[in-house]
Every structure is written in structure tokens, then in C-alpha cells.
Amino acid sequence: MEWDEPPPATAVSRLGHSIKRAEQALIREKTRALRDVGLSVPQYTVLFTLAESPGLSGAQLARRCMVTPQSMASLLLTLEAKGLIVREQSDVHAKVFQCRLTQSGWVLLHRADAVALAVEQRLAAVFTPAESEEFRSLLERTVAILDDETGRSAPPASSASPAALHWPQAAGQ
Numbered sequence: 001m002e003w004d005e006p007p008p009a010t011a012v013s014r015l016g017h018s019i020k021r022a023e024q025a026l027i028r029e030k031t032r033a034l035r036d037v038g039l040s041v042p043q044y045t046v047l048f049t050l051a052e053s054p055g056l057s058g059a060q061l062a063r064r065c066m067v068t069p070q071s072m073a074s075l076l077l078t079l080e081a082k083g084l085i086v087r088e089q090s091d092v093h094a095k096v097f098q099c100r101l102t103q104s105g106w107v108l109l110h111r112a113d114a115v116a117l118a119v120e121q122r123l124a125a126v127f128t129p130a131e132s133e134e135f136r137s138l139l140e141r142t143v144a145i146l147d148d149e150t151g152r153s154a155p156p157a158s159s160a161s162p163a164a165l166h167w168p169q170a171a172g173q
Contacts, residue, residue: 019142026119026123027041029119029122030044030116030119033115033116033118033119034112034115034116036115037108037111037112037115038108039108039112042065042067042071042075043075043078043079044109044112044113044116045065046061046065046072046075046076046079046085047079047084047085047101047105047108047109047112048109048113049061049064049065050085050099050100050101050105051101051106051109054099054100054101055098055099055100056098056099057090057096057097057098057099058072058073058076058087058097058099059072061076061099076099079105082104083102083104083105084101084102084104084105084108085099085100085101085102085105086099086100086102087099088100
């Protein structure tokens with residue numbers, strides 16, 4: 001290929017470009033919705049992950065939330081300062097701190113999850129149930145194929161829906 005020749009495919013026609021645009025649109029809408037409850041998407045993701053798996057360390061959370069350990073450290077400091085999580089020294093490793101939601105964290109997560117779920121439901125509403133299942137299946141297959149080819153292992157996809165989580169009832173609800 002000569003340097004003055006156009007690339008074989010334009011960005012708009014590439015699958016990766018479409019996936020990225022869809023991801024950005026979803027994150028943009030969740031960012032807008034979560035702003036009303038005072039959380040960012042990464043903060044919500046941490047709270048949601050801790051609801052599913054209490055007691056994770058910062059390193060474990062970073063892997064599951066797909067952020068760097070440095071970013072997670074900053075997120076945890078912010079969430080702890082807001083009184084939404086507590087970090088307790090592990091019984092097994094003195095340098096490891098396990099994270100858990102506080103009651104305030106549970107209350108805010110319930111509110112945040114409702115607005116995040118509304119965004120997802122708005123998206124799902126444009127698909128038939130069969131299309132939604134096929135779309136989800138294709139995305140999971142995409143992840144599996146790419147992880148297999150790179151030799152990396154993605155964090156396990158949660159099969160739990162927000163409603164399926166056994167969250168403690170928030171005070172006053």
C-alpha cells in the first residue's frame with residue numbers, strides 16, 4: 001500500500017468504531033443520570049461491585065472494575081471520605097484492606113442503581129426480547145474470542161441483575 005492511498009476502510013465502517021461509539025453513548029447517558037445522585041460512573045461501578053462481592057481489596061476491585069490500581073486508590077479514598085465505604089485491615093494480610101459498603105453506601109447505591117437501570121431499560125426497550133438476548137450473546141462471544149486470542153482472561157461477567165442481588169433494605173425504604 002502506498003502512503004498516499006486511502007485506508008482500506010473508513011473508521012465509520014469498522015466494527016470497533018461502532019462498539020466504541022455505543023459504549024461512549026451508554027457511559028455519557030449514565031454519567032448524566034448518575035450526576036443527579038452525586039456519583040460518577042466509576043464510583044457507581046465500585047459500589048455495585050462491592051454489593052455483589054463485599055470484602056474485595058483495592059487490587060481486586062481494580063481488576064473487576066477495569067481501572068488501574070492508581071485510579072482505584074483514588075476512587076476508594078473519595079468513596080471513603082463520602083462515608084459510602086469502609087476499608088478494614090484483612091485478617092490474613094496486614095497490608096491488604098478489604099472494602100465494604102456502609103449503610104449510607106447501600107442507600108445511595110439503591111438510588112443510583114435505579115437511575116442507571118432506567119438508562120439500560122431505555123436502551124433495551126428498542127429491542128425485542130429475542131434481539132436483546134442475541135445482542136448480549138454476540139457481545140459475550142466477542143469478549144470470549146478477543147480474550148482467547150490475546151491470552152488474557154477477562155473478569156467474570158456478572159450474571160446477577162441488580163434485582164437479583166440480595167441487598168440489605170436501606171433505612172426508611
